[in-house]
Amino acid sequence: MSDWTTLKCAKCHGDDIRLMCKGAATITGILKCGNSSCNNEHPFTMVNNYLQEFLPNLPVEVSQNLNAAIPDDIIADIKEAERAEYLQCHKAAATMCRRALQIGLIDKGVSDKPLSGMIEDAKTQGLLDDKTYILAKSIKGFGDIGAHRNETLERGDIQMLIHLTVKMLNELTERTARPAN
Numbered sequence: 001m002s003d004w005t006t007l008k009c010a011k012c013h014g015d016d017i018r019l020m021c022k023g024a025a026t027i028t029g030i031l032k033c034g035n036s037s038c039n040n041e042h043p044f045t046m047v048n049n050y051l052q053e054f055l056p057n058l059p060v061e062v063s064q065n066l067n068a069a070i071p072d073d074i075i076a077d078i079k080e081a082e083r084a085e086y087l088q089c090h091k092a093a094a095t096m097c098r099r100a101l102q103i104g105l106i107d108k109g110v111s112d113k114p115l116s117g118m119i120e121d122a123k124t125q126g127l128l129d130d131k132t133y134i135l136a137k138s139i140k141g142f143g144d145i146g147a148h149r150n151e152t153l154e155r156g157d158i159q160m161l162i163h164l165t166v167k168m169l170n171e172l173t174e175r176t177a178r179p180a181n
Ligand SMILES: [Zn+2]
Pocket: 009, 010, 011, 012, 013, 014, 033, 034, 035, 038, 039, 040
């Protein structure tokens, strides 16, 4: 039997991809398809050269629901949060969501300062309605937990946080895209 595990990208079904892990070891990672028109990301876990898990895409893949008007760097932050979620880097994921919120507000003309002040300014400037304001405060709250010692975040918290952040960014974008009346 070959030591190699042969598989194909779950999205484009392109060329064979071969994996091998010599020795007693576990690899947890994200395999990115090399087909430039695909670039699909597959989380996988290999234990002692046995492919234990190979997913067709990131478990939380809500970044694809982001409004097309949202800049690429913010989309990249949400993707990074999704990767961190799979790798169970919960604090890193919370930090990326907080950062996406902060950059999203700066892009809408809110001056850069401590985030709580920025959220208040955004509300005063009419960029956030009551619901989106509460979403923004929640995202900041999770980011604060991620940044502080002796606080922990669970995987479920992060999955919810990523969903909330995408919802918040979409609502911010849709609200500011409408002409003022
Ligand atoms: Zn592919």
